[in-house]
Amino acid sequence: MSTVFHMITGAPDPVAPFSHAVESDGWVFITGQMPFTGRANDSAYPDGIEAQTRQVMANLDTVLTGCGLGLTDVVSVRIYLLHFDRDYAAMNAVYASYFAPGRRPARTCIGVSGLARGALIEVDMVARRPAA
Template identity: 35%
Template sequence: MPQFINDPTLPKPSFPGSHLVIDDHYVFISGLTVADLSNGDAARGDIREETRLIMRELERMLVQEEGSLADVVRVDIHLANLKNISNVDAIYAEFFEPGRYPARTCTESPTICGGASIEITLMAKRAKRD
């Protein structure tokens, strides 16, 4: 049976959804932007720093569920300006082992919630439970 979880360190979603949905096999994390993070305001407008903060938060959320970024199988990235993809890729790649990158989609979404430049969502395989 899926668990629907809101992370107590993040603002409650302003949409009808959950921060995380966990089932027996996967962890699904809703899209995050710097607008969702308490330390995100200072980074807004700096695509590299926005990417770094969001990836660190996603990593923290996975660790909290006894996982890691090594367990990620799919990532969706939405950029306010697709021309920023090379800056995003430079930071994004730092969070994964070379050659072991998740399947990924990247789209341009000119209006991202909270005036952010990037939103990232992911799906990760859950660790085997005894």
């Protein structure tokens, strides 16, 4: 069993010392992504939870694609919300559009007291590489 540390061209630069994803034995652990609109980790965030959710999902898709995977390979998701009560329903409405009903990953959503660079949302994922 080998471990691969992925840094994905085109994904936002990390805000701390970490890899975009780490793969071991077919499992791919995607680091939480922020809603940066560009590659630089000081890029602007879009306004509002809906736009930030879409941007985080786009950034996650970039990492997944860079690993040769897609959203259909995701088995687990963790979502961190800065304003849980205010943003939960609106985030869910956007999030639901990324996964087919009946094929949604396991998920945990957590309210937090702060996120990097003042983001409203951060999302990480676990994916499983299809068996050969």
